[in-house]
Amino acid sequence: MSYIVKIDQFEGPLDLLLHLISKSKVRIEDVSITQITEQYLEALDSLEQFNIEIASEFLVMAATLLHIKSCMLIPKTKPSLENDEDNDPGQELITRLKEYKMFKEAGAKLRERERYFSGVFYKHPEKILAEFDREVFPEHINAELLKEIFIQLINIKKNNVEQKLETKLYEIERDTVTIQEKASLILDILDKKNEFTFFSIFDQHHSHLDIIITFLALLELLKENKLDVWQNTVYGDIRIKRRINYG
Amino acid sequence: MDERDLMSIVESILFVSGEPVDAKEIAQLLKMDIRSVRKLMKKMISTFDFERRGLQIIMANDTFQLATRPEHSTYIETYIGQERTKGISQAGLETLAVIAYRQPVTKSEIESIRGVKCDYVINSLINRGLIQEAGRMDAPGRPILYCTTDLFLRSFGLTSLEELPPLDEISK
Numbered sequence: 001m002s003y004i005v006k007i008d009q010f011e012g013p014l015d016l017l018l019h020l021i022s023k024s025k026v027r028i029e030d031v032s033i034t035q036i037t038e039q040y041l042e043a044l045d046s047l048e049q050f051n052i053e054i055a056s057e058f059l060v061m062a063a064t065l066l067h068i069k070s071c072m073l074i075p076k077t078k079p080s081l082e083n084d085e086d087n088d089p090g091q092e093l094i095t096r097l098k099e100y101k102m103f104k105e106a107g108a109k110l111r112e113r114e115r116y117f118s119g120v121f122y123k124h125p126e127k128i129l130a131e132f133d134r135e136v137f138p139e140h141i142n143a144e145l146l147k148e149i150f151i152q153l154i155n156i157k158k159n160n161v162e163q164k165l166e167t168k169l170y171e172i173e174r175d176t177v178t179i180q181e182k183a184s185l186i187l188d189i190l191d192k193k194n195e196f197t198f199f200s201i202f203d204q205h206h207s208h209l210d211i212i213i214t215f216l217a218l219l220e221l222l223k224e225n226k227l228d229v230w231q232n233t234v235y236g237d238i239r240i241k242r243r244i245n246y247g
Numbered sequence: 248m249d250e251r252d253l254m255s256i257v258e259s260i261l262f263v264s265g266e267p268v269d270a271k272e273i274a275q276l277l278k279m280d281i282r283s284v285r286k287l288m289k290k291m292i293s294t295f296d297f298e299r300r301g302l303q304i305i306m307a308n309d310t311f312q313l314a315t316r317p318e319h320s321t322y323i324e325t326y327i328g329q330e331r332t333k334g335i336s337q338a339g340l341e342t343l344a345v346i347a348y349r350q351p352v353t354k355s356e357i358e359s360i361r362g363v364k365c366d367y368v369i370n371s372l373i374n375r376g377l378i379q380e381a382g383r384m385d386a387p388g389r390p391i392l393y394c395t396t397d398l399f400l401r402s403f404g405l406t407s408l409e410e411l412p413p414l415d416e417i418s419k
Contacts, residue, residue, distance in 0.1 A: 011338050012362040012363035013362050013363075057362065096359075103344045103345050103348070106414055107337070110340050110343060110344055113405075114403055118320075118334065119320025119323070119331070120315055120316070121315040122314050124265050
């Protein structure tokens with residue numbers, strides 16, 4: 001009788017041997033080497049795919065079994081019982097099988113324990129262990145102080161909103177300042193004075209926009225050859241004079 | 248400070264740590280000798296068990312850690328909506344059994360018992376933190392010795408190696 005054995009369902013040749021022994025329902029000590037060798041070789045034969053890496057270990061066992069079988073055929077030269085026990089390869093294999101079976105069963109017991117205790121959960125260490133920094137939590141902080149900080153923040157926000165409203169009003173004003181207006185202002189001054197400086201046009205209340213538009217008007221008049229300008233130093237004041245040939 | 252104060256302090260330390268805390272560390276912190284710490288911890292463990300707290304204190308090789316109880320695992324898993332990670336393979340468990348009962352042990356001893364090569368399975372057990380190297384054997388080639396870790400004890404609900412279920416020893 002033969003049956004198909006899938007080699008990768010066994011954890012090695014010893015596992016396969018244990019399986020064959022349990023199939024034939026004998027104790028390991030009472031196993032017939034001849035019979036088990038036959039079954040083992042049959043199992044190897046039934047392998048459909050021959051993966052040399054896995055199979056080599058199974059082949060070593062096959063060789064061992066055949067060796068034991070042949071040893072049993074040769075008449076014993078030393079009748080001493082003690083020596084017999086030590087050198088009997090059959091006995092050695094049985095010892096190995098028993099030892100393997102013991103650990104296989106221990107592994108099965110461990111599996112039960114693992115399954116049960118894998119349902120135990122642990123907590124990760126608190127982050128503060130790595131990042132604890134006292135400066136992040138100053139000791140003088142209290143609820144009262146938090147309230148004050150919050151009120152301050154609210155006020156800042158309110159002020160920002162109001163400032164934005166003011167800016168909008170100012171923007172409307174921008175439309176009233178034009179280059180043409182500023183150009184005629186400059187020409188008006190030149191009608192009264194022969195020469196004047198750029199900064200003298202402005203008092204303290206002039207905005208940046210005012211100054212810029214006036215400067216653009218100045219450039220415009222310069223382009224139209226209506227006046228002459230001098231600047232003695234960088235960022236210095238600009239002297240403005242009506243162009244003489246223009247009359 | 249009475250005993251309940253001490254237990255209360257230890258509980259907060261175990262909570263913050265999350266990881267196992269050594270009895271020595273507790274002794275230093277509470278200015279107690281190590282024997283009193285062990286006594287205190289034993290009492291604490293049984294108090295937690297007696298009061299049927301949702302947390303237990305796991306003892307493994309003189310370290311202590313807060314953890315949930317395995318009885319609650321189904322509820323916890325439903326809550327976190329996650330299945331357990333895959334268990335250890337058959338090959339892994341056999342190898343682990345050999346190392347647990349025979350440690351410290353070399354790779355070739357493991358292989359001769361199992362009858363197959365064990366390089367891959369030993370590496371994966373090391374990666375899982377269940378075994379570790381334990382020096383080298385004073386023999387030709389100075390082969391690496393392997394032993395189990397504290398994580399092994401905790402993963403299998405053991406407080407020490409003496410608690411391993413007894414092997415059915417071979418009659419020699």
